[in-house]
Amino acid sequence: MEEIFTRFKDYCERPYERAAQLKASGNTKIIGSLPMYFPEEIIHAAGALPVTLFGSEEPITLGDAHMMTNACDQVRSSFDSLLKGKYDFLDGIATIHVCDQVRFFLEVWQLDHPVDFFHQMWRPHKLDSTNQIFLRSELKRLISSLEEFMGTKITTEALQASIRIYNESRAMLRKLNDMRKERPGIISASDMVCVVASSMLIPREEHNQLLGQLLVGLEQSEITVSTKQKVIVVGHPCGIPETELLDMIEDNGMVVVDDDFFTGGRYFSRDVSASGDPIEAFVDFYTNAIPCTTMHFADNWIESGKSYSPYADYVIELMKAGQARGIVVLKEMYCDPYDMEFVLLKKRFEEEGIPYLNLITEHGAGPLESIRTRVQAFEETLRFF
Amino acid sequence: MITAGIDIGSTTTKAVVLGDGDIFSYALQPTGMEISSISHQVLMEALDKVGLKFEDVDSIVATGYGRISIPFATTTITEITCNAAGVHHLYPNASLVVDIGGQDSKVIKIDGQGRVMQFAMNDKCAAGTGKFLEVAAQTLGVPVSEIGAISMQSENKATISSTCTVFAQTEIVSLIARQTNKEDIAAGLHESIVSRVYGLISSVNPDPQAEVVLTGGVAKNTAIVKLLERMLARKISVPDNPQIVTAMGAAILAKQC
Numbered sequence: 001m002e003e004i005f006t007r008f009k010d011y012c013e014r015p016y017e018r019a020a021q022l023k024a025s026g027n028t029k030i031i032g033s034l035p036m037y038f039p040e041e042i043i044h045a046a047g048a049l050p051v052t053l054f055g056s057e058e059p060i061t062l063g064d065a066h067m068m069t070n071a072c073d074q075v076r077s078s079f080d081s082l083l084k085g086k087y088d089f090l091d092g093i094a095t096i097h098v099c100d101q102v103r104f105f106l107e108v109w110q111l112d113h114p115v116d117f118f119h120q121m122w123r124p125h126k127l128d129s130t131n132q133i134f135l136r137s138e139l140k141r142l143i144s145s146l147e148e149f150m151g152t153k154i155t156t157e158a159l160q161a162s163i164r165i166y167n168e169s170r171a172m173l174r175k176l177n178d179m180r181k182e183r184p185g186i187i188s189a190s191d192m193v194c195v196v197a198s199s200m201l202i203p204r205e206e207h208n209q210l211l212g213q214l215l216v217g218l219e220q221s222e223i224t225v226s227t228k229q230k231v232i233v234v235g236h237p238c239g240i241p242e243t244e245l246l247d248m249i250e251d252n253g254m255v256v257v258d259d260d261f262f263t264g265g266r267y268f269s270r271d272v273s274a275s276g277d278p279i280e281a282f283v284d285f286y287t288n289a290i291p292c293t294t295m296h297f298a299d300n301w302i303e304s305g306k307s308y309s310p311y312a313d314y315v316i317e318l319m320k321a322g323q324a325r326g327i328v329v330l331k332e333m334y335c336d337p338y339d340m341e342f343v344l345l346k347k348r349f350e351e352e353g354i355p356y357l358n359l360i361t362e363h364g365a366g367p368l369e370s371i372r373t374r375v376q377a378f379e380e381t382l383r384f385f
Numbered sequence: 386m387i388t389a390g391i392d393i394g395s396t397t398t399k400a401v402v403l404g405d406g407d408i409f410s411y412a413l414q415p416t417g418m419e420i421s422s423i424s425h426q427v428l429m430e431a432l433d434k435v436g437l438k439f440e441d442v443d444s445i446v447a448t449g450y451g452r453i454s455i456p457f458a459t460t461t462i463t464e465i466t467c468n469a470a471g472v473h474h475l476y477p478n479a480s481l482v483v484d485i486g487g488q489d490s491k492v493i494k495i496d497g498q499g500r501v502m503q504f505a506m507n508d509k510c511a512a513g514t515g516k517f518l519e520v521a522a523q524t525l526g527v528p529v530s531e532i533g534a535i536s537m538q539s540e541n542k543a544t545i546s547s548t549c550t551v552f553a554q555t556e557i558v559s560l561i562a563r564q565t566n567k568e569d570i571a572a573g574l575h576e577s578i579v580s581r582v583y584g585l586i587s588s589v590n591p592d593p594q595a596e597v598v599l600t601g602g603v604a605k606n607t608a609i610v611k612l613l614e615r616m617l618a619r620k621i622s623v624p625d626n627p628q629i630v631t632a633m634g635a636a637i638l639a640k641q642c
Contacts, residue, residue, distance in 0.1 A: 350590060369450070373464070376463045377501065380462060380465070380466040381500070381501045384466065
C-alpha cells in the first residue's frame with residue numbers, strides 16, 4: 001500500500017511528468033485546464049488528455065514580472081510555471097470562468113504565450129434557472145470548439161462513456177473519504193489530497209486502476225482508529241493545499257475526517273449523470289454543485305437581509321456528518337471570493353459556537369513556527385473543552 | 386504540591402514556582418541562545434527564592450516559543466492556553482486578554498473557567514510587538530524603558546503609516562531627517578502599535594462590555610496602556626507583573642499534568 005501512496009505522491013511532486021511522457025511518446029494531445037470544476041469529461045471524450053494546471057511549489061521568480069503580487073498563489077504560481085516552460089507539453093488550454101483573477105490570467109497568457117488551442121468557457125455565477133440556457137450554449141460552444149481542434153466528432157455515446165469513467169473515479173474517491181470518516185486516520189489528510197490531485201494529472205483510467213488497488217488494500221488493512229480530536233479542514237477552493245500544514249494539524253493531536261478542498265471533497269461529492277443528454281447532465285451538475293464561494297444563489301443575504309450562506313451551511317453539515325469537533329480553515333491569501341465569504345462563515349461559526357482556526361496560507365506554506373503554535377493552541381482548546 | 390511554569394519567550398525567559406499555601410516566586414532573564422540552560426537557571430533562581438530544590442518540583446510545564454527545547458519539562462502547553470489560565474487566576478471575570486510580547490501580539494477570548502474560546506495572533510510581521518518598540522527606540526537613541534514616557538510628552542504626534550517594522554524604521558529615519566522631535570515620533574510609534582493591536586482585537590469580535598487584561602512585557606509601557614484604553618473606551622487591567630502571567634498560567638496548569 002505504501003508503494004501506491006508513493007506513486008500518488010510522485011505524481012503530485014512531478015505533476016506534469018506523465019502528461020509530458022504521453023505527449024512525447026505518441027499522438028496524445030494534452031489540454032490543460034485551470035481549476036476548478038472544468039468539465040474534463042468533454043476533453044476526454046474528444047480523445048485528448050485533460051490535465052489540471054496547479055502551478056508548482058517552487059519559489060515564484062518569473063511570474064511576478066507579469067502578474068500582480070496580490071494575485072492568488074494559484075494564478076501567480078501557474079504563470080511562473082508557464083514562463084519556466086513547465087507547460088510546454090500542452091497543446092492547448094480550455095478553462096472555465098471561476099473568478100476574475102483566472103480570467104485575466106488567461107488573457108495575459110494568450111497575449112504573452114499564445115497556444116494553438118485556447119478556449120474560455122463562461123459560466124454563470126448566479127445559480128438559477130434563467131442562467132441554464134446560457135450554460136447550455138457554453139457547453140455546446142466548448143464541444144464544437146474541441147471538435148474543430150481535434151478534427152473529430154464528440155458523440156453522445158463518447159461523452160457518456162467518459163462521464164462513466166469519471167463517475168467511477170468520483171465514486172471510489174467518495175468511498176475513500178467515507179472510510180476516513182468511519183476509521184479516522186486510515187489515510188492522512190495530505191495523502192488524501194495527493195490521491196485526489198493526481199487524478200487530475202494523469203489518464204483517469206490509470207488513476208482508477210491504482211485507486212481501486214488502494215481501496216482493496218485499505219479495506220483489508222488493520223490500521224488502528226485514531227482517537228485524536230476530529231476536525232474537518234476547509235478552504236483552498238482551487239489549488240492544492242500545503243501538505244506541510246495538513247501534516248502539522250495531524251501531527252499535533254488532531255485527525256482530519258473530511259474536507260472541502262477542490263483537491264478533496266468538493267471535487268468528488270457529486271456525479272454527472274451518465275444517462276440521457278450529457279449537456280443536460282452537466283447543466284444539472286453545475287446548477288446543483290456544492291455551494292461554492294464563487295457562486296451566487298437564488299436567495300442571498302442582500303435580498304433576504306439575513307446572514308445567508310449556503311457555503312456555511314454546507315461546511316457546518318460536513319463537520320456534523322464527520323462527527324468532528326472543530327474546523328480548520330486554510331484560507332488562501334488573495335482568494336477574493338473566499339475572503340468575502342469568510343465573513344459570513346466566521347459569523348456563523350461564532351453564532352453556533354463552533355471552534356475554528358483560521359490559517360492564511362501563501363505560496364510556500366508561510367511561517368511554520370508561528371502557525372504551529374496556533375495549531376497546537378487550537379488542539380488544546382478542543383481538548384480542554 | 387510544587388509546580389513550575391517556564392515561559393521561554395523570544396526575548397525573555399520567565400519562571401514561576403507555585404506551591405501550597407503562599408508559596409510563590411518568580412525569576413526572569415533574557416532568553417539568548419542557550420534556551421535549555423537559561424531555562425534551568427531561571428527556574429533555579431525562582432526556586433532559590435523560596436528555599437526549594439529542583440527535586441522538590443512535582444510538575445513543570447514549558448510554554449512559549451522555546452517550549453520544545455526544555456528536556457526537564459513534564460509537558461508543553463502553548464502560551465495561548467497558559468496565558469488564559471494565568472489571567473483567569475488573577476482576574477476571574479476577565480473575558481479578553483491582550484498580550485503584547487517581544488515578537489508577537491495575541492488576543493484571547495476566555496470563558497468563565499479561563500478556557501480559550503478564540504484567539505488571534507499577529508500573522509507574519511513584528512509590527513505591533515515589543516520588537517517594534519525596541520527597534521524604534523534604538524533608532525531614536527532612547528532606552529526602550531523610557532520611550533513610553535517620552536511619547537507622552539508629545540504635543541504634535543507624527544504619523545507612522547507603515548505597518549512593517551523595517552519600513553517603519555526607514556520612516557523614523559526620514560522623520561529625524563526632517564527634524565521632527567523624538568517625543569512626536571515616539572507618540573506616532575505608539576499609536577501605530579496600538580492601532581495594529583486594536584485591529585487584532587476587532588478580529589475576534591469581543592463583547593463590548595468585556596473586562597480586558599493587558600499582559601506581556603509591553604504592558605509595562607504606560608503610554609500603550611493609556612492609548613489602548615482610549616481606543617477601547619474602557620479601563621484595562623494590568624497585572625503588577627504583566628511579563629510573568631503566562632509562566633504563572635503554566636505553573637497553574639502543571640497541577641493537572
